[in-house]
Amino acid sequence: MMQFALIGAGFIGPVHAANIAAHPRAQLRYVVDLNRDAASRVAGQHGAAIADSLDVVLADAKLDAVVICTPPRSHAAIIEAAARAGKAIFCEKPIDLDIVKVDACGAVLRKTGVPFFVGFNRRFDPTHSALHEALRRGDLGRAEMVIVSSRDPEISPPDYVAAMPYGIFYDTMIHDFDMVRWLTRDEPVEVYARTSVMLDEKINPVRDPDTAMVTLVLAGGALVHVNSSFRAVYGYDQRIEVFGEKGMLISRNQQPTSLERHGADGIHQAPLHYFFIQRYVQAYAAELDHFVTSVETCQPPSIGFEDGRRALAIAYAAMESAKSGRPVALPR
Amino acid sequence: MMQFALIGAGFIGPVHAANIAAHPRAQLRYVVDLNRDAASRVAGQHGAAIADSLDVVLADAKLDAVVICTPPRSHAAIIEAAARAGKAIFCEKPIDLDIVKVDACGAVLRKTGVPFFVGFNRRFDPTHSALHEALRRGDLGRAEMVIVSSRDPEISPPDYVAAMPYGIFYDTMIHDFDMVRWLTRDEPVEVYARTSVMLDEKINPVRDPDTAMVTLVLAGGALVHVNSSFRAVYGYDQRIEVFGEKGMLISRNQQPTSLERHGADGIHQAPLHYFFIQRYVQAYAAELDHFVTSVETCQPPSIGFEDGRRALAIAYAAMESAKSGRPVALPR
Amino acid sequence: MMQFALIGAGFIGPVHAANIAAHPRAQLRYVVDLNRDAASRVAGQHGAAIADSLDVVLADAKLDAVVICTPPRSHAAIIEAAARAGKAIFCEKPIDLDIVKVDACGAVLRKTGVPFFVGFNRRFDPTHSALHEALRRGDLGRAEMVIVSSRDPEISPPDYVAAMPYGIFYDTMIHDFDMVRWLTRDEPVEVYARTSVMLDEKINPVRDPDTAMVTLVLAGGALVHVNSSFRAVYGYDQRIEVFGEKGMLISRNQQPTSLERHGADGIHQAPLHYFFIQRYVQAYAAELDHFVTSVETCQPPSIGFEDGRRALAIAYAAMESAKSGRPVALPR
Amino acid sequence: MMQFALIGAGFIGPVHAANIAAHPRAQLRYVVDLNRDAASRVAGQHGAAIADSLDVVLADAKLDAVVICTPPRSHAAIIEAAARAGKAIFCEKPIDLDIVKVDACGAVLRKTGVPFFVGFNRRFDPTHSALHEALRRGDLGRAEMVIVSSRDPEISPPDYVAAMPYGIFYDTMIHDFDMVRWLTRDEPVEVYARTSVMLDEKINPVRDPDTAMVTLVLAGGALVHVNSSFRAVYGYDQRIEVFGEKGMLISRNQQPTSLERHGADGIHQAPLHYFFIQRYVQAYAAELDHFVTSVETCQPPSIGFEDGRRALAIAYAAMESAKSGRPVALPR
Secondary structure (H helix, E strand, O other): OOEEEEOOOOOOHHHHHHHHOOOEEEEEEEEOOOOOOHHHHHHHHOOOOOOOHHHHOOOOOOEEEEOOOHHHHHHHHHHHHHHHHEEEEEEEEOOOHHHHHHHHHHHHHHHHOOOOOOOOOHHHHHHHHHHHHHHHOOOOOOEEEEEEEHHHHHHHHHHHHHOOOHHHHHHHHHHHHHHHHHHOOOOEEEEEEEOOOOOOOOOOOOOOOOOEEEEEOOOOOEEEEEEEEEOOOOOEEEEEEEEEEEEEEEOOOOOOEEEEEEEEOOOEEOOOOOOHHHOHHHHHHHHHHHHHHHHHHHOOOOOOHHHHHHHHHHHHHHHHHHHHOOEEEEEO | OOEEEEOOOOHHHHHHHHHHOOOOOOOEEEEEEEOOOHHHHHHHHHHEEEOOOHHHHHOOOOEEEEEOOOOOHHHHHHHHHHHOOHHHHHHOOOOOHHHHHHHHHHHHHHHHHEEEOOOHHHHHHHHHHHHHHHHHOOOOEEEEEEEEEOOOOOOOOOHHHHHHHHHHHHHHHHHHHHHHHHHHOOEEEEEEEEEOOOOOOOOOOOOOOOOOEEEEEEOOOOEEEEEOOOOOOOEEEEEEEEEEOOEEEEOOOOOOOOOOEEEOOOOEEOOOOOHHHHHHHHHHHHHHHHHHHHHHOOOOOOOHHHHHHHHHHHHHHHHHHHHOOEEEOOOO | OOOEEOOOOOOOHHHHHHHHOOOEEEEEEEEEEEOHHHHHHHHHHHEEEEEOOOHHOOOOOOOOOEOOOOOOHHHHHHHHHHOOOOEEEEEEEOOEEEEHHHHHHHHHHHHHHEEEEEEHHHOOOHHHHHHHHHHHHOOOOOOEEEEEEEEOOOOOOOOHHHHHOOOOHHHHHHHHHHHHHHHHHOOOEEEEEEEOOOOOOOOOOOOOEEEEEEEEOOOOOEEEEEEHHHHHOOOOOOEEEEEEEEEEEOOOOOOOEEEEEOOOOOOEEEHHHHHHHOOOHHHHHHHHHHHHHHOOOOOOOOOOHHHHHHHHHHHHHHHHHHOOHHHHHHHH | EEEEEEEEOOHHHHHHHHHHHHOOOOEEEEEEOOOHHHHHHHHHHOOOEEOOOOHHHOOOOOOEEEEEEOOHHHHHHHHHHHHOOOOOEEEOOOOOOOOHHHHHHHHHHHHHHHEEEEEHHHHHHEEEEEEHHHHHHHHOOOOOEEEEEEEOOOOOHHHHHOOOOOOHHHHHHHHHHHHHHHHHOOEEEEEEEEEEEOOOOOOOOOOOOOOEEEEEOOOOOOOOEEEEOOOOOOOOEEEEEEOOOOOEEEOOOOOOEEEEEEEEOOEOOOOOOOHHHHHHHHHHHHHHHHHHHHHHHHOOOOOHHHHHHHHHHHHHHHHHHHHOOHHHHHOO
């Protein structure tokens, strides 16, 4: 049984904790969080211990792996400590917010050689996976255009938003940039981005961009569009469309039920899943399983440091473009 | 230019008149209706003459064909007169309501040999046609079950209903019985029917059946279900599903527009077409074109007397079953 | 923690075992099966003990409940034994095959008063549940017609089929009969059924009916159609359509992924879920949770003895009708 | 009866000729084309005369209106001549290719005051119209993002392409730019465009851009994405999605039939309409009717000179951006 420590018990932490607990070959040993209440709630649910500090946890020789769910700015330091302690690392995206720190922690990872995985969970969604397989199989031939719609039903709380200006790029769209790289097996050479503040002052008092469109030009010539919003009142809108020489593939949205009502006013279906927790429930379980299996079999996890770094670099280029109003070139 | 007389200017008459007028090789010469206003309205729109009597019209040697849209009880007499005058005949379903009269008029048709077509317009709908072609192509292999939903948005006026008791079978479902014969190329050997009166006293004061389900057992063993209602508040519901050894084919409903709205309350689409005039606009034009072409090329029209008679016989067997509560055998 | 014994480790047994093991307030204590290999496989997966006999298991005072997944003919005896031992009972449908035995075991259940639940799992499917709620809410007004398509992708092995002649009614459609009762809150007063043998000799050597259509007339006048087949090559086809005065509700099929491919040959989507295990994965977990909660809170489970008995009685009436070719009246 | 001359009998000319002929209050009097064969083919079908020159036609006092379907470069001269002759003008888009000539002809139109209509036919499509109405009704609240996919199934012949470099913007996307203006009632202030040459040398020997993505920033802050391709092998892909504070509206694609096949390999539907002639058959008839009615009632047609000019200006700005690689500002 692989022994895990969960670092960060808020937000997505409980999802990972539950998946570890339900996994036949994994066990949740520790939960670490500055917020003792959050830590003890999650630990209690799954019979794990609460640890006072990361050091104590990493010193336990029986611990195999850490799952890092703390705020992004703290990631690099935790990754480095865990790597030096020889633990396998499952890190939520982004690797960190500071690209200098990201590179420093990349060096540590290379030196220590510990398994390192970035939680781009969407790669493990069954439908996105089916899209990926269809592309690998050659169903479309060359991909010529990619259109990604990636919209959240709500904006984060003001303090979260204030702490991460232009987060729409490196906190949200970073997932989409990863998907584009993964699906096309190509890299962007130019990024152009435009943002807008569309939400009311009440729900977006920080006036940080809540609406954005990005164009990517890939090295191979394919054109990519990504759009995002923090106010999709109809639910979590996550569609990917790839157009190519043999046609088009669409990873469509999903609904919790398939009931249809026909009334005098038309045809009605249930709304989409509300948010990512509901939409990607299978993906979260599958990425944990992939991580466990990778570590057990000594294979590098399918999403590594370089993937995490590149998605962040694209996000930052998009932010730069949005600020300057000019397209930004990306080194290959 | 083929010269037509329209016999009966009400209800579906104007649809046929417009299709004749728009047809490049057909011309509307006469309109005959006891209701002079109706006749002159239709005639005026298309530059046709109003005729005082059927005899006058049939005596015109320049007239090639008649389209019969009068109430069903008058069909047989008009068919016989037109046949004896040597005119090609396009007759709305049913051939007549009295099977004895139907057979008598069949004898006249055989003797005179004039082209005779029964207006089972649904056979000319593009989607039902595509279903038919898929079956002929063998996409399903042997058909094992057929499920037909055939629902009207409203019931006919009380006097119309009163004049045709159990009309749900021989006025409405007769179309479906024809579709089943056409699609399966098989004949029913047993009919079982059940009806219900579900509409309010106000809109169905006659208390004639407004809801019905029919089971047909085909000679080849396939099972058929047909359901009908006169209160589909969501529009004209016309679906045909054929299930077979290689899968299932569904002729789905159609909507006038393809707009989709996603709101906090779910996903919304436009209602179905309201009724048969909207839904089968292409089918009406196509059947007229088929009739014209058949007559021009001296080919028998694709839907003949025997088709009209058999569909009626099935409808009457269904009525008998609904009244007796027992399955009714049909001669092959 | 509620302690369970699984009686019958084949077929659906492992599904229930896994759900018990995953339930936060339930534990799998014993697995009983004449087939020791099957028993030890399931027991081993979830850390349960293998028991040599039902008697040993029922004698354990720490055991709270049994889940009965043995072949139908053995159900009544096991139910009676478990009831006399004071255990809560979760029984797979049907209650038994012999209606006399069913009634006898009903008497025992009434006398002992143990909690008794029949596993009509579909009532716990999220979409069927949403349909149920919409009906209770009055979205349709009075239900006038119900159309149920209930098709399996494959037929059971010949020995299974041979042991349960006309099983299409009491082994398969019994689920649909329960759904109709549950959704309409009404009872059938007449049943008419027709069957066909459509599968090849090779896959249905027993020549037991593999295709069936049933008409039910409900006490309130609503008409019901149910069709079934053991050869839906496109997957597990489970649709329920309720038509009423305010429109139509459809519990549509479901697919494992929502990928769509547009090619020169048209638009393509993934097939349906293959079979009930995939389609009803949530329903199986939800019914187990319902059972646990019912027992814990001393509430009678939502599906009781009378529900199981009535669905069986409808199934037998359908069989009788199919054999005699006549509609069969059902006592209210 | 309004008397029409068709100027240009190729390409879209026959569609307009047929709609004029079928219109109850319009008549096709002349067909003019340098290609006498094309002219006589169209004229013959509808009983019109062939005219040797535009001058002869415009000199006919009985002529009310011209429909201009010649190549774009000839439009301005014909518009001016027709305007000076006092004829009502229905002109295919674009008004002309040379913006200086466009402005000159605008001056003539203002001076003469003849009715002038630009054939942005999509505004008359029932589904796009329903989208427009929903926006006007306020179903979405403020529009925040617009995503337009506008893809042709094939590229024009090489000589056509060679004559109009970057035609993807001013010949194709010009329709989409008009739709965006019409739907949002807002104007772009910035355009950014990227193109790619994706088609094989054989079908695009000119190597003119066949794939493009455009971003528009509207004055009100809304962001717009338009993508286009000349190789949608699955048919004419014409979707418009508007996202706003209350949800999302999608004008979806349309298929000629609604047949669905379920096989072991999944669910299959018919391809989309092949191209604009099939997709917009209703729109072409409706725009002609609008033009006739406008002229009859002395109302200015709903799409005027300014609409045609602005769409062209956006297209040219997109071309400039695609060539320079930089966003281009548009004067308000």
